[in-house]
Amino acid sequence: MIVAKQKPLEEIKEMIEDYKKVLVLGCGTCTAICLAGGDKEVAVLTSSLRLADKVSGNKRTFKEHTVERQCEWEFIEELKEQVKEVDAILSLGCGVGVQTTSERFPEIPVLPGLDTLFMGMPQQERVWVEQCSGCGNCILDQTGGICPITRCTKGLLNGPCGGTNDGKCEVDPEKDCAWTLIYQRLEKQGKLDLMRQYYPPRNFQAVVRPGKVTME
């Protein structure tokens, strides 16, 4: 899923400064799961903004709504009546959600309430880790299901480097060495011979930005 985190309240307050009627729009998919932009986060953020407005004497009205997914036309269509009553939409979706909403309602400014970070998974309660870079050239079959492009700090294809230290990375001792993890995983699978394989330099243009896929 896509992992994001809420922008600082100060930044959000500045962003909505010029608008009097704001729709705080949540997304019920990825950003809800990473506790950044679901129904509950919409309610807490709106309540915080209302309190801040009351303290500073601002007269502003808020609407709250969460759609199932902000990144698909079908799901944001339900907003078409509500957006007529607001000056701006404060989106708690990822960057894709913000842009899809903005493209559907181009006459209304859609402001990002979140910083979109990466594609990842929840490792434990309140901790998410990056797992995939979307490089368009997947080699997970060769590396025991652990992506060295994403999880090795140096993105090495032929690891480990000399900086691996008791399973930790020399760049950041808090982080696991991805190539140690790959070694251990391949050992469990009895496929350590894959470690001997040499990978030529990657094709960094497997996905030419901006990416586009047309199903044939």
Add this chain to the structure above:
Amino acid sequence: MTPENRFEPEIVAFCCHYCAYAAADLAGVMRLQYPTNIRIIEIPCSGTIDVLHLLKAFEQGADGVLVAGCLKGGCHFIEGNIRAERRVERAKNILDKVGLGKDRLEMFFMSSSEGARFAQVAREMTERVNKLGPSPIKGV
């Protein structure tokens, strides 16, 4: 301020059914006096409290809010009070950022046998909010 319009804070107290609510009851049975500014809301466990409940209380004009849960290690739902403590901390941060100040909110831990402690907490919180003055959003 003249005695007639002296500031009387309104303090919402979210009290866990198993400890603080029973302690408040005991304080009554013991005939202990505590300020009448406390408005008790009984909750099944302090862990049921959400950041949103705390913010809504302030939005609706509370001058102070307290959450009272079981002693650490004594929660009937194992770690409800620990979760509540984390949420209170988060709500305090938000209160600071919106300009209300984190001191208007506090978490307390007590057992059901501590009637005197409940009365003490009620006095402590009332005194603190009295010093802070009325919530700046009151009547807005």
